[in-house]
Amino acid sequence: xxxxxxxxxxxxxxxxxxxxxxxxxxxxxxxxxxxxxxxxxxxxxxxxxxxxxxxxxxxxxxxxxxxxxxxxxxxxxxxxxxxxxxxxxxxxxxxxxxxxxxxxxxxxxxxxxx
Amino acid sequence: xxxxxxxxxxxxxxxxxxxxxxxxxxxxxxxxxxxxxxxxxxxxxxxxxxxxxxxxxxxxxxxxxxxxxxxxxxxxxxxxxxxxxxxxxxxxxxxxxxxxxxxxxxxxxxxxxxx
Numbered sequence: 001x002x003x004x005x006x007x008x009x010x011x012x013x014x015x016x017x018x019x020x021x022x023x024x025x026x027x028x029x030x031x032x033x034x035x036x037x038x039x040x041x042x043x044x045x046x047x048x049x050x051x052x053x054x055x056x057x058x059x060x061x062x063x064x065x066x067x068x069x070x071x072x073x074x075x076x077x078x079x080x081x082x083x084x085x086x087x088x089x090x091x092x093x094x095x096x097x098x099x100x101x102x103x104x105x106x107x108x109x110x111x112x113x114x
Numbered sequence: 115x116x117x118x119x120x121x122x123x124x125x126x127x128x129x130x131x132x133x134x135x136x137x138x139x140x141x142x143x144x145x146x147x148x149x150x151x152x153x154x155x156x157x158x159x160x161x162x163x164x165x166x167x168x169x170x171x172x173x174x175x176x177x178x179x180x181x182x183x184x185x186x187x188x189x190x191x192x193x194x195x196x197x198x199x200x201x202x203x204x205x206x207x208x209x210x211x212x213x214x215x216x217x218x219x220x221x222x223x224x225x226x227x228x229x
């Protein structure tokens with residue numbers, strides 16, 4: 001079975017500081033990894049994904065994520081946080097064959113403090 | 115592209131009533147997913163279709179829930195009879211696979227309240 005762990009329910013970062021939202025995964029085969037963001041009363045918006053290739057993936061709004069196979073991690077990062085980055089962030093995984101379903105983590109609420 | 119379209123956006127119904135949620139996937143996407151989001155259980159997959167055929171319905175809670183995809187441009191999730199514990203936000207998503215590239219796009223969701 002595939003699974004995602006987001007160990008922090010809440011992350012607080014001062015505006016202008018770098019931010020990291022952590023994600024580790026478990027899946028059979030090679031992982032396909034995704035980050036989504038959810039603003040209040042909205043759907044999930046795609047940020048970035050790792051399918052294959054470079055371990056450092058760049059996405060929307062200045063976010064990036066680093067795939068680390070040995071640590072089975074896919075942490076989301078941004079060099080300088082904005083207040084508008086405050087939202088709920090979800091990491092998701094699926095395997096590279098068979099079932100196409102995305103399994104999500106429990107989410108991390110990111111709050112950027114002005 | 116209008117994205118994944120879900121209707122209604124909000125639904126309030128009384129316990130015991132039938133509820134039907136609707137989804138129009140992105141044209142050309144060949145898989146469709148229904149997810150449910152609650153505070154207690156987070157985002158959980160209920161069912162997904164590939165080329166209009168149900169592939170994995172292991173997440174469907176019980177027989178009160180049913181889903182159909184009669185064609186490539188429409189899917190429904192029905193709850194009959196509804197119960198207060200069904201209150202949640204229901205998301206539909208569609209996905210594509212092209213030359214090794216994958217993408218999943220979510221709709222804005224239907225907020226269901228059963229009173």
